[in-house]
Amino acid sequence: MDNFDFYSPTEFVFGRDTESRCGECVARYGGSRVLIVYGGGSAVRSGLLARVGASLDAAGIVHTALGGVRPNPTDDKVREGIALCRAHGIDMLLAVGGGSVIDTAKAIAAGVPYDGDFWDFFEHKVTVSEALPVGTVLTIPAAGSEGSGNSVITNAALQKKISLRTPRALRPRFSILNPCLTFTLPAAQTAAGATDMMAHIMERYFTNTPDTAVTDALSEALLRTIAEATPQAIARPDGYAARATLMWSGTLAHNGLCGTGCEEDWASHFIEHELSAIYDVTHGAGLAVVFPAWLTWMARHHAAKTAQWARNVWGVAEGSDDTATTLAGVDRFKQWLRSVGMPVTLAELGIDRPDIALLNSRLHEHMGPTVGHYVPLTAADTEEIYRLAL
Amino acid sequence: MDNFDFYSPTEFVFGRDTESRCGECVARYGGSRVLIVYGGGSAVRSGLLARVGASLDAAGIVHTALGGVRPNPTDDKVREGIALCRAHGIDMLLAVGGGSVIDTAKAIAAGVPYDGDFWDFFEHKVTVSEALPVGTVLTIPAAGSEGSGNSVITNAALQKKISLRTPRALRPRFSILNPCLTFTLPAAQTAAGATDMMAHIMERYFTNTPDTAVTDALSEALLRTIAEATPQAIARPDGYAARATLMWSGTLAHNGLCGTGCEEDWASHFIEHELSAIYDVTHGAGLAVVFPAWLTWMARHHAAKTAQWARNVWGVAEGSDDTATTLAGVDRFKQWLRSVGMPVTLAELGIDRPDIALLNSRLHEHMGPTVGHYVPLTAADTEEIYRLAL
Numbered sequence: 001m002d003n004f005d006f007y008s009p010t011e012f013v014f015g016r017d018t019e020s021r022c023g024e025c026v027a028r029y030g031g032s033r034v035l036i037v038y039g040g041g042s043a044v045r046s047g048l049l050a051r052v053g054a055s056l057d058a059a060g061i062v063h064t065a066l067g068g069v070r071p072n073p074t075d076d077k078v079r080e081g082i083a084l085c086r087a088h089g090i091d092m093l094l095a096v097g098g099g100s101v102i103d104t105a106k107a108i109a110a111g112v113p114y115d116g117d118f119w120d121f122f123e124h125k126v127t128v129s130e131a132l133p134v135g136t137v138l139t140i141p142a143a144g145s146e147g148s149g150n151s152v153i154t155n156a157a158l159q160k161k162i163s164l165r166t167p168r169a170l171r172p173r174f175s176i177l178n179p180c181l182t183f184t185l186p187a188a189q190t191a192a193g194a195t196d197m198m199a200h201i202m203e204r205y206f207t208n209t210p211d212t213a214v215t216d217a218l219s220e221a222l223l224r225t226i227a228e229a230t231p232q233a234i235a236r237p238d239g240y241a242a243r244a245t246l247m248w249s250g251t252l253a254h255n256g257l258c259g260t261g262c263e264e265d266w267a268s269h270f271i272e273h274e275l276s277a278i279y280d281v282t283h284g285a286g287l288a289v290v291f292p293a294w295l296t297w298m299a300r301h302h303a304a305k306t307a308q309w310a311r312n313v314w315g316v317a318e319g320s321d322d323t324a325t326t327l328a329g330v331d332r333f334k335q336w337l338r339s340v341g342m343p344v345t346l347a348e349l350g351i352d353r354p355d356i357a358l359l360n361s362r363l364h365e366h367m368g369p370t371v372g373h374y375v376p377l378t379a380a381d382t383e384e385i386y387r388l389a390l
Numbered sequence: 391m392d393n394f395d396f397y398s399p400t401e402f403v404f405g406r407d408t409e410s411r412c413g414e415c416v417a418r419y420g421g422s423r424v425l426i427v428y429g430g431g432s433a434v435r436s437g438l439l440a441r442v443g444a445s446l447d448a449a450g451i452v453h454t455a456l457g458g459v460r461p462n463p464t465d466d467k468v469r470e471g472i473a474l475c476r477a478h479g480i481d482m483l484l485a486v487g488g489g490s491v492i493d494t495a496k497a498i499a500a501g502v503p504y505d506g507d508f509w510d511f512f513e514h515k516v517t518v519s520e521a522l523p524v525g526t527v528l529t530i531p532a533a534g535s536e537g538s539g540n541s542v543i544t545n546a547a548l549q550k551k552i553s554l555r556t557p558r559a560l561r562p563r564f565s566i567l568n569p570c571l572t573f574t575l576p577a578a579q580t581a582a583g584a585t586d587m588m589a590h591i592m593e594r595y596f597t598n599t600p601d602t603a604v605t606d607a608l609s610e611a612l613l614r615t616i617a618e619a620t621p622q623a624i625a626r627p628d629g630y631a632a633r634a635t636l637m638w639s640g641t642l643a644h645n646g647l648c649g650t651g652c653e654e655d656w657a658s659h660f661i662e663h664e665l666s667a668i669y670d671v672t673h674g675a676g677l678a679v680v681f682p683a684w685l686t687w688m689a690r691h692h693a694a695k696t697a698q699w700a701r702n703v704w705g706v707a708e709g710s711d712d713t714a715t716t717l718a719g720v721d722r723f724k725q726w727l728r729s730v731g732m733p734v735t736l737a738e739l740g741i742d743r744p745d746i747a748l749l750n751s752r753l754h755e756h757m758g759p760t761v762g763h764y765v766p767l768t769a770a771d772t773e774e775i776y777r778l779a780l
Contacts, residue, residue, distance in 0.1 A: 001634045003405025008398060014651070015393025211631035213619065214638045217611035225607045241601035244391045248604045248650065255649075258639065261404065 001213050001261035006253045007167065010147050014248065016240075018178045019137050022052050023059025024092065029133050029173040031092030035085055036065040037105040043067075043139065045359045048181060052096055052137060064088055067226040072276050073100040074156045078118055081108035085132070095136045095172075098193075099143020099152075099283075102136050106151040106170040109134050122153055122162040123193035128169040136175040139351070141182060141247040142193030142253020143285055144200055146175035154277055160278040160366065163269075177251065179243035187234045191340040193282025194230040194246060197253040198223055198270060199287040203266045204259035206298070206305050206374040212262050219258045220312040222249050227313070230340050266374025268294045272368075274359045279351050289349050292334050293388035299326035302375045346389050356386045391601050391651035393498040397557065400537050400643045401460045401564040404501025404638065405491040406630075408568045409527050412442050412484065413449025418564040419523050421482030424473055426455040427495040429487040433457075438571065442486055442527060454478055462666050462673070463490040463514065464546045468508055471498035473625020477520070477700050484527045485562075488583075489533020489542075490671075492526050496541040500526050502690035504753040512543055512552040520561040526565040531572060531637040532583030533676055536565035544667055550756065551667040553659075566640065569633035584620040584636060587643040588613055589677040593656045594649035595744055598690070602652050608700040609648045612639050617703070620730050657762025661772060664749045664756075669741050678732035679739050682724050683711045689716035692765045736779050746776045 013021055026034055033057060036049065043049045049065070051083075056063045066081050084090070085108060092343035095105035109132040111118030120126045136146045145151070149166040185193070204218045226249050247268035252258070271294065272286040298306045303322035308314040310329020314336075319325045334344045343349040360383045363371060377385070415423055424446060426439065446453045455473050461548045474480070485495035499522040501508030511515045526536045537540070539556040555562075559725045575583070596610045609655060616639050622632035642648070648760070661684065662676040665764055688696045693712035698718020700706040704726075724734045732737040750773045753761060760766035767775070 001631065001638075003407075003408065004402075005405065006402040009401075011395065011397040011399075013395050015391075211634065212629070213613070213615050213635045214642070217615045217640075218608055221611040222604070225603050229603060241391065241603070244601065245603045246653070248391075250610075252604070329763070354743035355532065 001083055002209050002260045002263060005167070006256055006260050008257070009174045010176060010255070011335070012251060013174060014177040015179060015328060015352040016180055017366065019048065019051050019181070020055050022135070022137065022176065023057070023272045025059050025095065025135055025174040026056060026092060027059050027178065029092070029135065031133065031135070032061060033088060034061055034063040034092050034094050035081065035088070035089050035090045035108070036063055037069060037081060037093060037095045037097070037101055037108065038065065038067045039101050040067075042184070043356045044164040046184065048139070052094070059085055063094070064114065065293075069101045069104045071100050071369070072154050072280060073104045073163065074154050075119060075286050076156065077104055077112060078153060080098070081105070081247070082111040085112045089301065090382040091132060091265055092354060093132055093134045096139065098138070099141030099145040102134075102143070102145040102172070103151040103153060105134050105136070106131075107119055107153050107164075108146070110170060111231070119155060122155070128164070131169045133173045134170065138175060138177050138247070139181045140185060140193055141250035142196040142249055144197065146177065147251040147255035148211060152284070159277055161273045162286070163273070169226050171263045175251070177247050179240055182243050182247060184236040186390070187341055189244070191230060191342050193250065193286070194226050195288045195337065195342055196245070196284035196339065197226055197250045199268060199291055200253040201258045202291065202309070203269055205309065206261055206262045207262040208266045208374060209262045215258060215260050215262055216308070220373050222252060222258065223313045225249055227336055234340060237352045262371050265372045267374070267377055270361060270367055270371050273384060274363045275351070278359065278362070281349055285343055286371055287390050288344060289346055290338045290385070292330050292337070293385045295326065295330045295333070296388050297381065297385050298375065299323045299330065307375070313383050354386070354390070356383060359386055392599050392653060394651045395557070396646055396649070396650050398537060400562045400645070402537070402567060402641060404567045406568060406570055408566045409438065409571070410445050412445040412525070412527065412566060413447070413451055415564040415566065416417055416446060416482055416484065417449050419482065419525065421453060421523065421525070423478060423480050424451055424453040424482050424484050425471065425478070425480045425498070426473060427451055427459060427471060427483060427485045427487070427491055427498065428455065429459045429491050430457075431508060432574070432588045433486055433622050436574070438527070438529070442484070449542050451669045453484070459491045459494045461486065461490050462495045462544050462551065462670060464544050465509060466546065468497040468501060469667055471495070472501040472508060476563060480521060485524065485583060486529065488528070489535040490563070491536040492524075492528075492533070493541040493543060495524050495526070496521075496535070497543050497554075509545060512545070512554050512750045516556070521559045524560065524746070526562050528567050528573045528637070530566060530579065530583055532586040532588065533642035534640055536567065537641040538647035540597055541639045541694065552756070553663070559673045565641070567637050569630055569637045572633050572637060573628040573689050575627070577731055580636070580774070581620060581625050582672045582678070583630055583640065583728065583731050584616050585678045585727065585732055586674040587616055587636070587640045589658060589681055590643040591648045592681065593659055594652055594654045595699065596655045596701065597652040598764060599652045604648050605648060605652055606698070613703045615639055617726055624730060633649025640721055652761050655762045655764040657764070659769055660757055660761050661753060661775060664753045665741070668696060668745070668749065668752070671739055671741070675733055675739055678727045679734060679736055679779050680775070682720050682727070682734055683723070683775045685716065685720045685723070686778050687771065687775050688765065689720065690715045695764070744776070744780070747774060749776055
């Protein structure tokens with residue numbers, strides 16, 4: 001096990017009706033003038049924004065709102081939010097939505113006290129040393145942003161989707177997790193979210209670091225739990241138990257717990273980010289296509305940990321050959337993905353004639369000569385992986 | 391799954407040589423004048439206290455020390471620490487040791503800014519609203535106090551061992567976890583620590599709350615991991631991997647993760663506390679005797695979750711009868727306990743003629759008419775459990 005720092009200070013307030021505790025939570029973490037950031041009209045139509053507003057009102061907290069954040073959120077909305085915060089003397093962000101909304105709120109929070117352009121943080125020219133505090137009310141379990149210090153924003157003009165990671169500054173102070181808010185999620189979004197969670201765990205799990213018994217056991221347990229709960233949530237969208245399982249799993253998948261003591265990989269995420277940036281696909285659906293391709297490539301090049309995954313997550317019987325064991329696991333993973341309605345090829349994802357040369361050159365332009373750590377992938381390797389996804 | 395708040399803001403700094411980061415951590419959390427609390431001479435002889443002091447010196451932090459904390463720590467040392475803090479204008483506590491040392495430091499931290507007697511907190515007359523910040527350098531993985539807001543202190547005059555639980559005030563700001571510091575732990579202490587960790591998980595796991603899939607899966611994974619690592623650590627005391635596994639497991643066993651969404655039990659801990667208070671036994675060894683007795687009683691009265699435990703932790707084959715499945719699990723658990731050198735009866739614990747009437751009357755005097763939640767145990771029930779431990 002490698003040395004590590006694990007710091008997950010976010011207060012998670014989990015359960016039915018917990019959005020009624022927004023005011024209490026904002027006040028506890030020092031907010032008095034709040035910008036509520038949200039996405040489409042569903043938060044309005046469902047009455048959620050009104051309930052959040054009522055809770056803030058009851059606590060005497062002034063608030064204004066910024067809607068219209070879209071999936072694969074872009075820099076323009078961040079700039080709009082920064083200007084709004086400055087104009088209204090905002091001292092806390094409250095994101096009401098999924099990962100896109102939360103990531104936008106975090107980028108705004110970093111940008112407000114910064115004199116330059118917030119995109120400097122995403123280009124890694126400057127470190128976020130100061131930011132407004134952020135709270136969240138999660139409505140889509142997937143990205144794990146409610147428990148992480150990360151934010152992923154796409155610069156529309158540059159066609160660049162970049163992940164900013166901060167150990168402290170952008171971790172939400174609190175996150176309100178009410179599984180009932182996810183009852184209305186369509187099957188496709190539920191499955192894409194679950195795939196994203198699994199990917200967050202697997203990006204950490206596929207490591208060469210030896211002796212990571214605790215982290216492995218927790219990761220395998222969460223992967224099995226997500227695999228079981230997802231079809232249940234799809235079959236019965238308003239079943240509390242499966243929705244609660246997915247919501248809590250999604251947070252634990254990405255708050256750092258599953259990576260303690262491991263060198264992490266993250267190649268599949270970066271390979272997918274180019275798909276999202278160019279073809280605007282759903283991140284989780286993109287991962288459903290990329291991860292099996294990445295695993296298939298690994299089966300033939302470095303199959304030790306992937307074989308452990310096949311055995312302990314997918315119940316593949318012990319075999320003498322790690323390659324065959326891994327491939328059997330990939331088969332079961334793909335079967336599972338198909339069973340919950342996910343695509344497993346680029347064609348199924350709706351990209352009939354992907355520009356692999358463009359995807360791959362963008363990838364290495366952003367990431368350098370190699371991507372990932374389990375096997376550092378060269379441009380030739382990642383081109384093969386894009387082709388395996390055809 | 392029940393509604394829950396999960397808040398574990400402690401920064402865990404894990405790995406080799408991490409005690410050299412004491413100064414950095416104390417400074418980050420605002421300490422400038424530190425009281426180091428420690429136990430016996432081993433922290434001095436091993437050079438650990440000197441290394442901690444050097445790290446504080448390098449960061450320009452003033453420090454003084456209070457040694458002599460003993461297992462099952464008592465109120466007198468807390469009072470001594472409070473006086474010392476006030477005399478020296480201390481603004482942070484740094485506990486260097488195991489659970490007894492950390493619990494003492496927490497009680498001191500609560501007592502310093504309080505006008506009355508600190509024991510008021512333990513008698514639940516007053517809530518801890520304010521406390522000095524606490525950091526820890528852990529040397530014994532067992533109690534989990536490095537990641538919890540709890541403190542257990544024995545009032546020697548009253549022969550009362552009481553657990554104080556705070557959601558926020560007494561959670562350490564940081565905990566430094568260097569597995570190498572545990573290489574010198576004797577086998578008996580290693581095994582008692584592992585038993586304590588397992589008990590912390592099981593006290594949360596044995597619940598009637600339905601639909602706790604995530605929490606169950608994580609708890610079962612940690613229990614299996616501890617069961618595997620403990621004999622490895624005993625066989626090779628300076629093997630880093632097993633020591634690291636136990637250290638991180640002990641923290642996760644008790645920082646709240648394994649209880650998310652569950653009504654918790656804790657009967658076995660309270661039953662054991664009376665043993666410790668009267669016979670001064672090692673807490674973990676006491677639990678090794680009490681928990682199998684509690685489980686044996688449950689096998690005949692409420693065996694649903696205990697049968698799940700037998701199957702998923704100890705690999706007992708699926709049977710038609712939860713009682714038989716549970717008893718088979720208890721057999722394996724006792725075998726495991728014996729294999730790592732733990733006692734499983736009061737006689738093996740060195741208590742040949744326990745005063746069960748006294749233990750049981752003290753227990754219900756402290757806890758009221760019933761103890762625990764999985765089955766609320768009456769005085770008649772707990773008397774049976776004490777007898778099952780003979």
